[in-house]
Each structure stands twice: as structure tokens, then as C-alpha cells.
Amino acid sequence: MGAQWKVKHREVAANLKGRVFGKMTKEIMVAARNGADPDTNSRLRLAIEQAKKASMPKDTLERAIKKGAGLLDGAVHYEKLTYEGFTPHNVGLIVECLTDNVNRTVSEIRVLFRSGQLGAEGSVAWDFDHVGLIEAQSKNVEADIDEAAIEAGAQDVEPAGDDGLTLFITDTTDLDSVCRALPDYGFAVETAKIGYRPKNPQILSGTELEEVEAFLAAIHEHDDVQEVYVALEG
Numbered sequence: 001m002g003a004q005w006k007v008k009h010r011e012v013a014a015n016l017k018g019r020v021f022g023k024m025t026k027e028i029m030v031a032a033r034n035g036a037d038p039d040t041n042s043r044l045r046l047a048i049e050q051a052k053k054a055s056m057p058k059d060t061l062e063r064a065i066k067k068g069a070g071l072l073d074g075a076v077h078y079e080k081l082t083y084e085g086f087t088p089h090n091v092g093l094i095v096e097c098l099t100d101n102v103n104r105t106v107s108e109i110r111v112l113f114r115s116g117q118l119g120a121e122g123s124v125a126w127d128f129d130h131v132g133l134i135e136a137q138s139k140n141v142e143a144d145i146d147e148a149a150i151e152a153g154a155q156d157v158e159p160a161g162d163d164g165l166t167l168f169i170t171d172t173t174d175l176d177s178v179c180r181a182l183p184d185y186g187f188a189v190e191t192a193k194i195g196y197r198p199k200n201p202q203i204l205s206g207t208e209l210e211e212v213e214a215f216l217a218a219i220h221e222h223d224d225v226q227e228v229y230v231a232l233e234g
Contacts (some may be wrong), residue, residue: 023226024051025064026078026098032068042176046192053190076100081224083109084124086117087212089204092124093230094196095219105224112219115211127231128196132175134168135160136187143186152181165190169197198231 028051031044038045044065051061066072078098086092093116099105110118134154138145145166149157153174160167166187170178172194179192204212212232220228 019221019223020054021051021056021060022223023098024054024056025060027226028061028064029068029076030078030080030098032065033070036065036069036071046176046179049189050191081105081109082121083113083118084121085113085119086124087215087230087232088115089208089212090117091202091204091212091230091232092127092198093216093219093228094124094128095225095229096227097222097224098226099224108222108224109219112222115215124231125196127199128229129199130172131155131195131197132170132172132178133191133193133195133197134170134175134179134182134189135165135191136168136182136189137165139183139186139188148182148185148187151185152178154178193227195227196229198229201231201233203233 024047028044028047031041031047034043035041036044038048048061048065051064063072067074067076078100079102081097081099081102083095083097084093085095095109097105097109145157148154149168152168154168154170155174156169158167158169159165168178168182168187175192175194179189182189212230216228216230219225
């Protein structure tokens with residue numbers, strides 16, 4: 001499934017705006033720790049752009065920035081947790097969480113992994129590349145994908161799915177500069193983040209694929225889970 005597993009039936013996921021906004025709010029707050037000005041904080045700027053595209057209310061967005069930057073009383077501090085392991089049928093995955101209660105999250109993630117296998121640090125990450133991942137939509141039919149990738153500074157490019165998006169892969173340090181450059185070559189950035197891309201994605205089908213997707217859906221629905229990356233093709 002490329003670099004990042006996505007919930008099927010996006011129209012269903014879109015109805016869960018409360019959960020979506022909750023995850024975005026956490027990311028904004030964590031990003032804002034390094035400053036509330038998006039012009040000098042690229043991670044915050046990207047998080048704000050994603051929130052706006054999801055139609056997050058302006059008040060919610062501004063409050064998240066101020067709380068993360070410590071400009072409001074009662075700020076919540078989130079800690080990042082990364083889990084490595086395997087789904088049923090031994091497919092490697094990496095799960096990133098943001099939590100304000102480490103003990104709770106550790107306990108609940110362990111339960112979710114019972115039908116798979118929770119691994120030690122480094123047990124899976126070696127089989128993934130840590131990269132910048134940019135999903136972009138062509139603004140016109142004449143846009144040249146390969147030329148845009150080369151000129152913008154991306155390392156690789158591939159179709160991102162059935163919705164016409166293109167995935168540009170970058171070095172982690174080049175994510176922001178490539179995001180800024182792509183519009184000049186006919187592409188509108190839809191999402192951008194630092195993430196993981198599997199080196200050796202597996203192909204599953206039938207009952208095995210259904211079991212893996214059910215496992216991934218349960219992981220993804222946990223409130224503290226921000227991103228799920230899986231070595232699954234398709």
C-alpha cells in the first residue's frame with residue numbers, strides 16, 4: 001500500500017471529524033513547541049496547512065497553536081511513542097503515537113497487538129526508509145511528473161493511489177523545500193510529512209489480506225495513534 005496504510009472507504013473516515021481533528025490538534029501542539037510562527041517553523045506550517053484542508057475551525061486551530069507554544073494556561077504535553085512489530089501473517093509495521101499518558105497508551109497498544117506481534121526497537125525499522133512523503137495533485141494535464149520530481153529536488157516519485165495523487169519521496173531534510181517548489185511545476189501539495197517507506201512490501205490476498213486490514217483498522221482507530229506504516233503492497 002505504498003509508504004503508508006490508509007483507511008479504506010474514505011467517505012466513512014471523513015465522517016469521523018472529531019477523531020481527525022483530535023489527531024491534527026496533537027500534531028499542531030507538538031509542532032508549536034518550537035515556535036508559534038509558521039514562517040520559521042516548517043513542521044507547524046505543514047500541520048496548519050493540513051488542518052485547513054480538513055476544514056478545522058479557525059478557533060480550534062489557533063487555540064492548538066497557542067497551547068502548544070505555551071501561550072495559554074493548562075497546556076498539555078504530548079510524548080511521541082514509536083512501536084515496531086508485525087501484523088498477522090508477519091507483515092512489518094511501524095506505529096507512531098502521541099500521548100499525554102504513556103502508561104495507558106503502552107497498555108492499550110499491547111492489547112491491540114495480541115493478534116500480531118509487538119517487536120523490540122529496531123526489529124522492523126531496518127526494513128523501512130525514513131523519508132519525506134509528499135502527496136500532490138497535478139494542477140494541469142501537461143504537468144510532467146518526472147521533471148517536477150527532479151527540478152523540485154525529490155528523490156523518487158510514484159502514484160499514490162486511485163485518487164490521482166502522486167507521491168514524491170524526499171530526504172527528510174528536503175521535505176519543506178520540495179513542498180515549496182512543487183507548485184512551480186504544476187502540482188498542488190495535499191499532504192506532507194516525515195514518515196517510513198517499506199523497502200520490501202509484501203503482497204497478500206483473500207482471507208490473509210482481510211485479517212491484516214482488520215488488524216490495521218483497529219490500530220488506526222486508537223485515539224493516540226497518529227500514523228501507521230506497513231510493508232504491504234497494493
